[in-house]
Amino acid sequence: MKYAKTKEILNQAVADLSQMSMVIHQTHWYMRGPGFLTLHPMMDTFMDDINDQLDEISERLITLDGSPYSTLKEMAENTKIKDEVGRWDRGMEERLAILVDGYRYLTELYQSGIDAAGDEGDNVTEDMFIEFKGATEKRIWMLQAHLGKAPEIDQ
Template identity: 85%
Template sequence: MKFEKTKEVLNQLVADLSQMSMVIHQTHWYMRGPGFLTLHPMMDDFMDDVNDQLDEISERLITLDGSPYSTLREMADQTKIPDEIGRWDRTMEERLATLVEGYRYLADLYQKGIDVTGEEGDDPTQDIFIEFKTATEKRIWMIQAHLGKAPEIDA
């Protein structure tokens, strides 16, 4: 079969982007305190970006004759991004740090995809992975800057 490793990474991304969307939703819903008026609408942008990536990743997987996960059970069983029950006692800094962790994981997974597509000679999918890794690193930078920290990107 052609592009098997690439399809595995794509489907892992289907599960992980779905989970990341939920983590961002939770941040959006359980937000209180200073910065609310700025951060709350920003989470809408973050969700839109992750959902756009999810759609493109899923469609690319289908283009390669793959079958994306399509149930909540599959996503929950396959994701490597942790979740937790929503609570009101977490600070915005803690919530944003959780987002950074998820984005760092996604950036690493995109890098794995870049490596795998290079091995398998799938340039179009590699382009997608490069574009989304770049966008994900930008999110890390933005959140880290808000937290008063350096991006700490390992390119």
């Protein structure tokens, strides 16, 4: 099957981006404390970016004759991003650190997509994953800077 590994990673990204969107929503809904007025609206931007990536990845998968996951059950069964019940006892730093962990996972997934698409000669998907990886690394840098830490991209 043409682009088999690339399509597998694209569908993994569908599940993981859907879950990451929910993790960001949870951060948005459950945050309290210093920085709220700045960070709360920022989460809208984060959600928009993830949802744009999700749409582009899903449409690319369809373009390659794939079938993106499209049910909550499929997303839950296939995501590799941790699912947790919302809690009010988490501070802003802990919430942002959870986002960093999710974004780090996505950069690894995107690198897998870059490698697979490159190996399978799908330069369009490879380019898309390169763009998303760069944007996600920038998001990590900004969140880490807010937390008073170095980006630690190569960790």
